[in-house]
Amino acid sequence: MVKSGKPAEGLGINTFLTHCGNDPYEYHGFVNPPVIRGSTVLFKDAATMATENQKYTYGTHGTPTTTALCEAINQLEGSEGTILVSSGLAAVTVPLLAFLEKGDHILFVDTIYFPTRRFANTMLKRLGIEVEYYPPHIGADIAKLIRPNTRIIFTESPGSNTFEIQDIPAIVKAAHAQDVIVMMDNTWATPLYFKALDYGVDITIHAGTKYPSGHSDVLFGMVSSTEKYWKQLYDSYSALGMCVNSDDAYLILRGLRSMGLRLNHHQQSALTVARWLEQQPQVARVLHPALESHPDHELWKRDFKGASGVFSFVLAQGGTTEAHKLLDTIQLFGLGYSWGGYESLAVHVQLGDRTVSANDYEGPVIRLQIGLEDTQDLINDLQQGLAAIS
Ligand SMILES: Cc1ncc(COP(=O)(O)O)c(C=O)c1O
Numbered sequence: 441m442v443k444s445g446k447p448a449e450g451l452g453i454n455t456f457l458t459h460c461g462n463d464p465y466e467y468h469g470f471v472n473p474p475v476i477r478g479s480t481v482l483f484k485d486a487a488t489m490a491t492e493n494q495k496y497t498y499g500t501h502g503t504p505t506t507t508a509l510c511e512a513i514n515q516l517e518g519s520e521g522t523i524l525v526s527s528g529l530a531a532v533t534v535p536l537l538a539f540l541e542k543g544d545h546i547l548f549v550d551t552i553y554f555p556t557r558r559f560a561n562t563m564l565k566r567l568g569i570e571v572e573y574y575p576p577h578i579g580a581d582i583a584k585l586i587r588p589n590t591r592i593i594f595t596e597s598p599g600s601n602t603f604e605i606q607d608i609p610a611i612v613k614a615a616h617a618q619d620v621i622v623m624m625d626n627t628w629a630t631p632l633y634f635k636a637l638d639y640g641v642d643i644t645i646h647a648g649t650k651y652p653s654g655h656s657d658v659l660f661g662m663v664s665s666t667e668k669y670w671k672q673l674y675d676s677y678s679a680l681g682m683c684v685n686s687d688d689a690y691l692i693l694r695g696l697r698s699m700g701l702r703l704n705h706h707q708q709s710a711l712t713v714a715r716w717l718e719q720q721p722q723v724a725r726v727l728h729p730a731l732e733s734h735p736d737h738e739l740w741k742r743d744f745k746g747a748s749g750v751f752s753f754v755l756a757q758g759g760t761t762e763a764h765k766l767l768d769t770i771q772l773f774g775l776g777y778s779w780g781g782y783e784s785l786a787v788h789v790q791l792g793d794r795t796v797s798a799n800d801y802e803g804p805v806i807r808l809q810i811g812l813e814d815t816q817d818l819i820n821d822l823q824q825g826l827a828a829i830s
Pocket residue numbers: 527528529530553596600625627628646647648649650659660661778779
């Protein structure tokens with residue numbers, strides 16, 4: 441927001457988030473950009489129309505509101521360009537469609553967000569793409585799975601629901617040695633806690649639905665690319681007719697302003713709850729990479745600047761009956777999908793789709809999203825839930 445619309449290097453993250461994106465002096469000094477709704481954009485004369493020599497040409501190609509958000513994200517990510525799509529899932533599928541061709545081979549981490557797997561196993565296979573899964577701890581050994589036709593290595597760290605940390609620099613090194621693209625679903629950490637492009641990732645994916653929105657009222661996705669892949673990403677996006685409305689883009693930009701503060705609260709509160717859960721006799725283990733007890737803690741500490749508010753815990757015994765009893769007893773945790781909003785959520789996680797990663801948990805796995813409530817209230821609530829299954 442600063443006069444140039446581009447905050448200087450070296451500022452603290454909350455200062456950065458306050459000032460990134462739009463330049464208020466382009467809009468008469470109003471602090472926020474206007475919400476421009478529109479399909480048609482008029483050209484001032486036939487020659488301009490013929491050459492399309494103006495910044496905006498048609499609503500699908502962007503508006504001043506979407507530009508403000510794209511600029512904010514590029515500044516945050518250090519990316520060449522960002523596309524905006526209608527959901528986090530679309531932020532996964534669009535870059536895959538942009539770079540894959542019939543006969544290509546793609547490697548997905550086995551702990552991937554389930555709808556990404558569904559897209560791979562249905563659409564990608566139907567398009568003649570070879571889909572293979574690899575275990576999350578593979579690291580440099582990914583080189584052994586790279587084939588002459590491997591086009592993309594798809595990463596997600598931590599893994600969905602079970603929170604394994606991947607060695608992204610090792611994977612990037614092996615991939616780039618053979619000109620393979622590395623994509624990362626970085627929704628959990630956001631660029632605040634893991635700056636994926638700085639670690640060599642080529643294309644980074646975010647469900648804006650989660651922390652950028654922060655209020656469970658928008659579905660949104662962002663994909664950011666390095667210079668090398670930007671043109672192909674953007675051209676495919678345009679060809680697919682993907683776009684977002686300015687109202688949603690505005691809400692995401694608004695969410696970014698407070699994301700650092702919210703994430704900090706999510707982080708502190710989730711860690712406190714996780715540490716408390718570790719002490720409970722009904723809990724076998726807590727799957728949270730910022731806990732010293734987590735097997736990937738050192739890797740997390742090496743690469744990540746923080747942890748967000750989603751993690752899981754494993755009950756020491758029991759099955760679906762105990763998991764449901766716990767979920768039905770707690771009152772402050774809503775039973776619902778998604779995360780990143782201001783409210784706490786809980787879900788009994790199903791892991792049956794995995795093919796090459798360990799799945800030997802002592803009991804049911806419960807995922808928690810820790811919201812902005814007071815931490816002690818959440819602990820008291822969970823205590824009731826655990827007491828109900830004792
Ligand atoms: C890691 C991850 N990526 C992507 C998505 C998809 O986001 P959306 O719900 O906006 O489609 C989710 C949703 O839960 C997610 O957990």
